[in-house]
Amino acid sequence: MTDLALVAVRGIGEIRPGDDLASILADALAPHEPADGDIVVVTSKVVSKAEGRVRPAEEREQAITDESVRLVASRAHPGGITRIVEHRTGLVLAAAGVDASNTDEGTILLLPLDSDASALAIATHLRERFGARIGVVVSDTLGRAWRNGQTDVAIGAAGIRVLEPLGGTLDAGGRPLLVTAPAVADEIAGAADLVAGKADGVPAVLVRGLGRHVGDLTEPGASRLVRRSGDDMFRLGSDEAYQAGRIAGRIEGLAEAGGRDGA
Amino acid sequence: MTDLALVAVRGIGEIRPGDDLASILADALAPHEPADGDIVVVTSKVVSKAEGRVRPAEEREQAITDESVRLVASRAHPGGITRIVEHRTGLVLAAAGVDASNTDEGTILLLPLDSDASALAIATHLRERFGARIGVVVSDTLGRAWRNGQTDVAIGAAGIRVLEPLGGTLDAGGRPLLVTAPAVADEIAGAADLVAGKADGVPAVLVRGLGRHVGDLTEPGASRLVRRSGDDMFRLGSDEAYQAGRIAGRIEGLAEAGGRDGA
Numbered sequence: 034m035t036d037l038a039l040v041a042v043r044g045i046g047e048i049r050p051g052d053d054l055a056s057i058l059a060d061a062l063a064p065h066e067p068a069d070g071d072i073v074v075v076t077s078k079v080v081s082k083a084e085g086r087v088r089p090a091e092e093r094e095q096a097i098t099d100e101s102v103r104l105v106a107s108r109a110h111p112g113g114i115t116r117i118v119e120h121r122t123g124l125v126l127a128a129a130g131v132d133a134s135n136t137d138e139g140t141i142l143l144l145p146l147d148s149d150a151s152a153l154a155i156a157t158h159l160r161e162r163f164g165a166r167i168g169v170v171v172s173d174t175l176g177r178a179w180r181n182g183q184t185d186v187a188i189g190a191a192g193i194r195v196l197e198p199l200g201g202t203l204d205a206g207g208r209p210l211l212v213t214a215p216a217v218a219d220e221i222a223g224a225a226d227l228v229a230g231k232a233d234g235v236p237a238v239l240v241r242g243l244g245r246h247v248g249d250l251t252e253p254g255a256s257r258l259v260r261r262s263g264d265d266m267f268r269l270g271s272d273e274a275y276q277a278g279r280i281a282g283r284i285e286g287l288a289e290a291g292g293r294d295g296a
Numbered sequence: 297m298t299d300l301a302l303v304a305v306r307g308i309g310e311i312r313p314g315d316d317l318a319s320i321l322a323d324a325l326a327p328h329e330p331a332d333g334d335i336v337v338v339t340s341k342v343v344s345k346a347e348g349r350v351r352p353a354e355e356r357e358q359a360i361t362d363e364s365v366r367l368v369a370s371r372a373h374p375g376g377i378t379r380i381v382e383h384r385t386g387l388v389l390a391a392a393g394v395d396a397s398n399t400d401e402g403t404i405l406l407l408p409l410d411s412d413a414s415a416l417a418i419a420t421h422l423r424e425r426f427g428a429r430i431g432v433v434v435s436d437t438l439g440r441a442w443r444n445g446q447t448d449v450a451i452g453a454a455g456i457r458v459l460e461p462l463g464g465t466l467d468a469g470g471r472p473l474l475v476t477a478p479a480v481a482d483e484i485a486g487a488a489d490l491v492a493g494k495a496d497g498v499p500a501v502l503v504r505g506l507g508r509h510v511g512d513l514t515e516p517g518a519s520r521l522v523r524r525s526g527d528d529m530f531r532l533g534s535d536e537a538y539q540a541g542r543i544a545g546r547i548e549g550l551a552e553a554g555g556r557d558g559a
Contacts, residue, residue, distance in 0.1 A: 034328070036491045037302040039505075065297070106529040117529065125442035134476075174476065178441040178530035179388040181523050182459045182479030184486070186443070196445045213397075213437065215489060216445030223447070224487035226478060227506060228299045242302075243490060260444050266369040266380065267441035269534040278541025285542070286549020 037242035039228045040065060041235045042073070048236070050085030055158035058237055067159065070244020072168040074225035077144055077188055078135060079236040080151045080171055086143040093131060093141050100129035100143055103262070106270025117270065120144065123259040124188060126175050135234075145171065148189025149254030156191035156250060168193035168247040171255070172222035178267055185226035187218035190255040194246045195219075217246050218255055300505035302491045303328060304498045305336070311499070313348030318421035321500055330422065333507020335431040337488035340407055340451055341398060342499040343414045343434055349406040356394060356404050363392035363406055366525070369533025380533065383407065386522040387451060389438050398497075408434065411452025412517030419454035419513060431456035431510040434518070435485035441530055448489035450481035453518040457509045458482075479521055480509050 045061045048054060054075075062073065081087075088096050101118035105125055108115050118129050122144070130144040145151045148171040156169040171189030187195060195218035225238035262268040269277070308324045311317060321338065330336070344350075351359050364381035368388055371378050381392050385407070393407040408414045411434040419432040434452030450458060458481035488501035525531040532540070 034303055035298065035301040036304045036501075037487070038298040039300040040297055041299050108529060174478075177479075179523055179528060180449070180479065180482070181521050182477045182482070184447075184479050184482050214445045215437070216440075216443065216447050217490065219443070219445070219447050220486035220490050223483035224300070224490065227480065227483050227487065238299075258444050260442055265442060266371060266533045266535065267530045269537075270529045271532040271534075271537040272529065274532075274534040274537035275541035275544075278538035278543075279545035279548070280541075281538075282542035282545025282547075283549040283552075284545075286546040286551075287553050288549075289546075290550050290553030 035242070037224075037240070039224060040239040040241070041228050042237035042239055043235060045079070045236055048079045048082040050082065050087065052083045054079060054083035055155045058155060059159055059162045061237065062159070062163075062239065065239055067163045067165055067167055067239070069166045070241070070247050071165065072170060072193060072221060072240040072243055072247060073155070073159065074170045074172050074222055074229075074238045074240060075152075075155065076229065076236045077130070077148060077171050077173040078132065078142060080145045080148065080189070081142045084145055084151070086145060087136070087140050088143065090133060090139050090141050093133070096131050096141060096143060097129045100131060104273075105268070106273055119262060122148070122188070122256065123261065124175075125262075126173075130173060144173065145189065148173075149191065149256055150189075152189035152191035152254060153250060160192070160250070166192070166244075166247055168243075170218055170222055170225070172225060174226070184219075185222040186216075187222045187255040187258060190218045190252075192247060192250050192252060193218060193221075193243075194248055194252055195255055195257050197246070216258055217243075219258060221246075298505070300487075300503070302487060303502040303504070304491050305500035305502055306498060308342070308499055311342045311345040313345065313350065315346045317342060317346035318418045321418060322422055322425045324500065325422070325426075325502065328502050330426045330428055330430055330502070332429045333504070333510050334428065335433060335456060335484060335503040335506055335510060336418070336422065337433045337435050337485055337492075337501045337503060338415075338418065339492065339499045340393075340411060340434050340436040341395065341405060343408045343411065343452070344405045347408055347414070349408060350399070350403050351406065353396060353402050353404050356396070359394050359404060359406060360392045363394060367536075368531070369536055382525060385411070385451070385519065386524065387438075389436075393436060407436065408452065411436075412454065412519055413452075415452035415454035415517060416513060423455070423513070429455070429507075429510055431506075433481055433485050433488070435488060437489070447482075448485040449479075450485045450518040450521060453481045453515075455510060455513050455515060456481060456484075456506075457511055457515055458518055458520050460509070480506075481518055481521060484509075
């Protein structure tokens with residue numbers, strides 16, 4: 034009767050730098066007997082921990098700068114200044130994903146170096162171990178424009194179709210369904226977050242029932258879900274864009290007045 | 297073993313203006329024996345159809361204008377101009393949610409008048425019918441800034457906690473988890489979309505395992521997930537904000553040059 038089932042993968046324990054995360058995940062998954070079409074969602078936090086993406090907490094601001102290629106928007110608040118940046122991977126997110134929660138005291142955690150590569154390594158291991166076509170999503174918690182609260186999205190993926198192109202399909206009335214392309218991997222990450230919760234220490238969730246989205250390991254990763262800033266109508270915060278325009282306009286106005294003087 | 301289970305609610309059939317959607321849903325749900333803590337996700341499309349939110353297709357542009365309170369951004373493309381607007385409900389979305397897919401030929405469909413009220417009416421009916429504490433989400437498919445593809449989010453809700461405030465809770469290391477507030481209702485809507493698909497004509501999904509998020513019918517609805525534009529760093533498209541700044545700057549520049557002349 035169930036079309037989609039999610040299971041929290043328990044018993045993973047604390048992950049340390051250098052841990053073989055793929056093996057640890059596989060051991061924790063084994064009792065669930067992973068099968069063709071299963072998808073495993075892993076939080077970026079444990080991927081980062083295994084990869085040793087740790088820095089001292091006092092280097093937080095520098096770490097954010099190092100992880101960023103561009104400031105998108107910033108806002109002062111009682112606790113300091115929040116920077117929304119374009120991460121070196123193209124993700125747009127607060128504080129470049131640098132995280133101080135659920136980390137060792139005095140340390141901060143950066144995002145994985147390459148979450149698609151991490152997902153691919155895990156998927157490769159799981160497929161070999163279980164002899165099954167398994168997909169992997171690496172999830173992270175992101176804020177959104179226009180909406181309160183955060184949702185988990187896919188920042189890494191392997192072996193799944195992250196975006197379902199419905200452009201060529203027809204709706205129930207026989208007309209083409211245009212433009213719509215569900216971000217399947219993001220919806221999977223969000224669904225897994227409902228199970229993992231935030232403070233339970235459950236870093237992985239098994240998702241069953243989406244075999245139609247599971248494919249070869251050559252499928253493009255979650256980087257396909259990142260819109261290039263040149264294509265983005267919201268590539269810059271409204272205040273930041275206004276100020277940039279104001280400076281350009283002021284120079285134009287001064288030049289125009291100068292031209293009149295000269296006439 | 298399953299922590300979260302989703303079931304497509306089949307057999308609902310085509311919804312027509314004036315249909316008693318709550319009763320139809322209840323009949324289709326009955327075989328699943330809805331119980332305390334269940335959540336029913338219904339697409340806004342069938343809510344709109346039942347509410348007769350239909351206009352002739354040739355009135356599409358006018359309908360978008362009528363449904364909008366503010367233009368947020370626009371972009372020309374081969375098929376015309378896409379308008380991202382602030383909807384009268386505060387939602388920021390393309391074409392004000394006016395939809396021409398899966399509708400009767402020659403017609404378009406507007407969003408429900410008040411999706412929270414629609415969700416409340418359905419939840420009230422389902423709770424009475426089944427004598428169980430059931431939550432309801434009305435979902436719609438929205439684009440996002442910075443990311444390709446769309447996800448389903450909650451535009452209406454009743455009887456569930458749409459936003460889980462983790463501000464006061466501690467992480468596994470005993471430190472306060474700040475800022476994080478998972479948009480639970482959005483993640484539920486997205487999860488349901490994985491089951492409903494887009495072209496299958498399955499307009500409702502039963503979600504089991506999230507009883508901790510189901511509450512009284514006095515819980516605030518999905519409007520709580522809408523960030524007020526004054527609080528939003530991305531309330532205006534980057535190009536639009538730049539142009540507004542440029543005009544203001546040009547006037548400043550002209551005035552400043554005029555002041556110098558007079559000095």
